[in-house]
Amino acid sequence: MTDTDDLSPFKDRVFKRSLYFFFFLLFLLLILTVISLGSGHLSLSPGDIWQTVTGSGTEAHQLLLFQFRLPRIILAVLVGIGMATAGALFQGVTQNGLADPGIIGIHTGSGFFVVLFLYLVSLSQDQPPWWANIGLPFVAFVGGITAAILIYVLAWKEGVTPIRLVLVGIGINAGFSAAILLVQLRMSESDFNRAIIWLSGSIWNASWATVLRLLPWILLFVPLALYKARILSVMQLGEEMAVGLGTAVEKERIKLLIIGVALSAASVSVAGGVAFVGLVAPHLARRLVGGKFQRMIPVSAVIGAILIVLSDSIARTVLAPSEIPVGLIVSVIGAPYFIYLLITIKE
């Protein structure tokens, strides 16, 4: 056996590199956040931001920065973290690089339940009950689980091949989209428009209230995902090896799926149907730090946050004062990547 001290160069190499990437990306996110704080329909110079942050800015700047831009950026970060982590979990559990909850119908499943819920609430009472907003992530969660179960049942044929899962998922996605449309058609015009904007993925109406609605889910389920990361890693070796290494595969798979659906559903309930983050972020992360989920999930989460903050910055600047749904911008980046993966996937 080797002396422990002699081991430090041996064990640190990979870890250091991942840590380096992680902090580099974190730094990138920070820069983007500052740029994003300054960009938008109303102009804020770095000087203005500094003055406002230090408390000597104008009231209007304070309002703009602290009540409108800051919650929006924080929401973008949280949604990015949630969706990227969910994507990593789904890809890991299904051992399928294409299993993005946004593509295989988990998001639309959540979306359908949310839209249905909002419609029913609007029918039954003049004023939505106080718990309607807090309840949304839970409703979305039920929808996501329903979609996940449907996909598994329909895709199961002595196991689930990656392509089969994606094809069934895309079918489920289409089905829920149609169901959403059916509900939408019964809505009033203004509700209909709002549902459209929400479904195409949007965080423009972010506020501290929305941030607080999502935050507990992220704070609870992201650490859980990290806690389960080593199990996810081992599961990549195939079921037999995973059991051999002491993993209760069946039980863990269900737990991991629940965590994944929770993260995806909570993110969807505030930001709508943003697809492709759960696909692109874990892939890039794997390229950077390898396939070990303990390292891959944190890096993937930061990449997800970067993706949404960046897309959102673009979404609100190119056509200002009008806004493009952030989901569309993400899709412009993500869809070609998805097609590239589809072409290069190995059976």
Next chain:
Amino acid sequence: MKKLVVSTLSLTLFLAACNGENTVDESENDTTEDTVTEENKETTDSESRVLTDGAGQDVDIPENPEAIIASYLEDYLLALDVIPAAQWSISDGEGVQYYLQDDLGDVPTIPYDLPYEAVMEFEPDFIMIRDQPEQDMIDQYNLIAPTYVLNASPTDWRETMREVGTVLDLEDESETVIEDYDARAQETASLVEEQADGESAAAIWMIDTSLFVVHPERSSGAVLYGDAGFEIPAVVDQLSDDADWAAVSLEEVAEMEVDHLFLISDDEESSLTEDRLWQNIPAVQNEAVYTFDSQSAWLYYGPIANEQVLDFIDGSLQ
């Protein structure tokens, strides 16, 4: 690694460029920014009335608000001689309510979905909203200025007119608007009685080859049947669902056998009007088809829109 640094840099530059573009067109607004913030304070200091709005909240209504944003309620405001700070628009300011542009020509546009920063730009001291948005959004608008969500149904213009009047402390004026309108409507009603007694009419909106018919109690339908006194074709009554304009087939239009057809269309020629079914409509045979473009008042709500519709009816019958 090098690649990463390069791409980061280019990203930063790209975003900075986005930033720069906006700084240019924002500089014009900068001058007004500070003054209004102070006014904001004054209004909160002065006495205000409290009204319960459509979202169930008690709203402090500022006295004599100067910069009002009341998107899609411009018709009512103008009827009360109030000029809003910004006007409703779609497609990045391309689409506006053209029938109001004589009065709104100089008023800047705001996107229909009222992005927060677009609202902030105008430094409003009062915001009025027609359709009930999510509570979160109302809370955010309230941070900018007191925000009042209408109780009135958007499909009932009289109710809306009265509420807007009450909110702006112009109750008498709003009553006058309604009375004046009713008097004006009476003239058209007499004309219809005189020239087309007992005859039916319909307003049909044609987009390419799709047809829509107006709801008998909404928008210009309320004017056509309720105020001017045309007969409602049976088919129109059956079709009227929850939409202002219900989709209708050419067969159904033919079935209406209307005597007067108010056609809202931007196309000079359409394959539909060549159809034999269309040719057999009584209004077509009697040359009682009157065409208007889709930017005219027919598609809208409010006293000004309605009065313009009355003018259109008068002009068509004479």
Next chain:
Amino acid sequence: MSRITTKDLSIGYGKHLIVDGLELTIPDSKITCIIGPNGCGKSTILKTIARLLKPSKGAVLLDGKTIHHQSTKSIAQKIAILAQSPHTPEEMTVKDLVSYGRSPYQKGFGQLTNKDWEMIHWALEETNLLEFADRFVHSLSGGQRQRVWIAMALAQDTDILLLDEPTTYLDLAHQLDVLQVLEKLNKKQNKTIVMVLHDLNHASRFSDYLISIRDGKIVKAGEPAEVMTNQVLRDVFDIDAQIVEDPYTKKPACLTYHLL
């Protein structure tokens, strides 16, 4: 007293039993090979011993207790299993993969302790893989890759190592290389090794104990000299084999054979 035994072990679905009433004893600290024709149930038996498959009747006993009633994690600290063709994840370094062998000991967020690193280092050393530690597994040759998997099983720090056809798909030199690594582990560490092998001469050469299986039943079990006989191979494989003594190892070897 053997640590692994089976008692009236039956495996299969419904009436179709692949293995029926198997009584097996695996000698401790020895290399045991299971041989038999394709479809005889040898892999099934190995997987059941590794608790990857559930028996329909009877039990596998580990230290006298039914294995399927023990927690999978505690078994993983005693038995390591290398499946026939495990899936190598992409973008995975040798060190990362070997570190998975430590999972049965991990808690919490799965940071590796100094003890874990020592074991990983040692496992790589034993399998001559230290120089490849930071290479991607995908970039290695088949033989090197197989050694990585063995290193992972070593890192698992178990007394018992089960391998399902560890030499399949390898060329002659790499087959021997892998088997010699296993032999060294058995001699140096006293590990109990059980494997399914296709090559009779390898089985004879490297094992202390041979189990020949046909139709889910033991035909003959014992030292290679007792099992590698013309009669046993006749019964197991339907072949007429010419058994000679390997001039290198002095173990019985099948020189040539023809079908019966």
